[in-house]
Amino acid sequence: MKSGGHTKATTYLPTEKIPSFKPINMSPKRNEKFLDEDLDITGNASCLDMHIQLCLCYAMPDSSPISAGDAILSLKNGLEILTRSLPWVAGQVVYEAPNKTHTGRMKIKPLGQTPTLIVKDLRQEPSDLTMEALRQAQFPIRLLDERVIAPIPSYSGAIPGPKPVVLIQANLISGGLLLTVAGQHQAMDYPGMGQILRLLSKACHGQAFSADEIAAANLPRYHLIPFLDDSYQPGPELYRRIIAPARPADSTQAPSANLTRSSWVNVIFEAVSLATLKRVAERDLSTHLGFISTDDALTAFVWKAVVRARISRLQPDEEATLSRAVNIRHLFDIPEEHPGMVTMCVYDTATLKALAGEPLGTTASRLRSELDHQKTGLVSITRAAVTMLNRSTDKSILNYMGTIRTNIDLMFSSFSKVDAYGVDFNMGLGQPEAVRLPLPPADPGIVYALPKRPDGQVVLAMCLEDRDIEALKNDRDFQQYGRFI
Template identity: 30%
Template sequence: MAELNLAHYEDVLGQLPRLKTYSHLLLVFPLLGDRCPDPLIDSIESAAQEVRNAFPWLACRVLHEGRGPGNSGVFKLATCPEFAFPNPVVRRKDCTDNFPTYQEIIDAHGPVAMLDGNILAPLPAFPHIYDDSKLNPAPVLAIQVTVIKGGLLLDIAAQHNIVDGGSLMRILDLLAKSMRGEQFSAEEIEHGNRDRTKLIRLLQSDEPMLDHSHLILDPHGASKPPGGRPKAQWRYVRFPVQKRNILKERANKEIEGGDELFISTNDTLSAFIWKRVSAARLKRRKRPDDLSKFSRALDARRALEIPREYLGQMGYNATCFLTFRELETMSVGQIGVFLRQAVREVNTNYAARSWATLIANEPNKARIMFGGSFNPDKDIGISSILHANFNNVDFGDLGKPSLFRRPLFSPLESCVYLWTQTVEGHVDALLCLIEADWNELRADVEWSEHTELIG
């Protein structure tokens, strides 16, 4: 492999300061019988070393330099002996005597309260923006394996300016591939190590910028709710496969004869969550003409014709607005169509290039974020990995995970994650809401008809 040029990793889309945090994925594996966990952890370490050797920038540290008044600085990579071979990639932790057992976690379907990120994760997570003085050096990638009674928990974390959520899933897939003894493909190595500085063709002087004003943060915080707001709580909610199918079938029947012939499971569940959470809030807020914003995370790879093997930051967003009154009167199918149209409008090559140009031209990139200004009392932001298939991925001697989760971290009110389907086809959603909204949802007949609370 050619000598590593770290300047090639100073991209455009990864320069947002509000991404200065870590994304996490947690896998739960059984530890059968009296099997010693050490050889399994050794195999994870060996595979992680192979991934790091094939993608050497993963062994770097993240620097945030050049900050000043009106300038948010630059995120770049630097070599770091602490993360270089032969130093281990995997951090090991034994919690066999002070943590819920594997069977307790599985029997409860993996409630987030049982999966404390302060114990299971080596690094902070979104929305916490880390302080360079407290996290120095800041690794690109970190892995922690926690041994519990009857099981093994694997948390993988990546610095969000450098690696987006889709890339983190592909790194996890590379880890599994190595643990199965398979070689990485030429395409995986090429696109995983490619020059990021030449990836996106920015708009030229004769190409007008699109309106991205809704992605600019309010400097005065005018959209934020008043202080003293109750603390929100993360909880998992399950859409059982049969109830999910019934909901999707009903939603598609509601749009028969319209311009749209079909809305996806993703569209259906997103629309249902927006409608029912807004109904709960309308009872509390009693302001039907207020606008609610729905921010939907997108992957810009397809729009920019960048292969899925690319491991950098490709985050984008589809944003739309409806009043609480409209959300009350529209069907799930109609809202699903509205969401689908919002995605189609922005999920284009030109729109993604315009988004990149906005970031490149703005000296103070702290003004920009995927969802723009966000009022958690009214708005919802959603990110989906529904179509990921990690419950069926073979990790060699470790086997297949029994559970795929995000650990419990600080609350981020009105944030929703649509999680990967279980082997049985159930879809779990992780929502962060204040208790008043959770209480209204518990009393909501429509919500209770299609969901089961995991917690």
């Protein structure tokens, strides 16, 4: 892990720095040495060997009666309470080699007594990382470098050492506290992380978990999506989902330097812009379902804009593909409160010329239709994909990016429904002012829709080639709805 220059980072807060800090009994309430949990079958894909992260930005004025020590103590107590009911959150993800009973599985094994909490004091560092500076700039990703504010790199599969299920880093800055939460992606998706955040905040308040919450969080995971029987043979339904075995190089390594420069940027869409986009798209509905969501309209709008940015250097008749990550819990009667990795991708393919020229509603309608599992067979396709993953000793065959070409295609993942603005962890700081993605290494061809703010604002985190970003900044249609920060 990188600690950001010479700044001192500590696991738990030194008592001599924060007088109000009081050590608590960290002894596990359940015997974690027997922790041996299977992951969801979808989480066994080796392409997910990384950490997903969110940074929650809280105001903590220097004159506030709330001390940093009180805030940290609330987090520590909450982590202990959370671990009592969900002991696996304190574990690590480990690969168990094939044996007589299985073809190899990702497991959660013991690591610590609670998830690690790192506290980093940046208040005395010569830095532009202050709450006021972030607020004035609207919390852009470029100022939130994961090398400084995150407990582990996003591409953690490329580094040696344990793969903790959950890690938290509290960064003390002038006027604020930046709380970065990391979750091992094979153990959880962003909806799953949202559930962990909600339960942790509840624990910090000393509120008891319901029986349903505990049951959903501790479900036996591996068979939640049922496999097909032994007679199944793979066919064209697995195109894009099951790929050729990976080369010896680890498919989860951090992206290598590209000859074409790429960058991460944020784009803000206010609630009124999103509502207008949806109305515009609804003028040209063509889906048999008769409706589209705001997410459909936003995804289609961004997809079309990126195509317009690229089309001048590509062949107009070339086909491009959008890979869209979707939460599939409801398809298999899995509780939405289950904090695992239960995501699959659906794909939209069309020529660049068609995408650039067709009405927004046509694209959005197609994206909505692709979510109709009764028409697309997404349930049977998912079962087929995980059946092949279960049969194979090569866990790289299921790849959520599939055959995506980063200079032509696009990966879009929306977790705008994750209620990250509704958690305060009983720190006395209120709700976060902003929720952002910490800046990871450039990995072009990815767009994330971050958790929606209470007023309806949605911020995108986009990584594209710099020339595509410049084209979008000069695209009047895109600028009419989205605003770069």
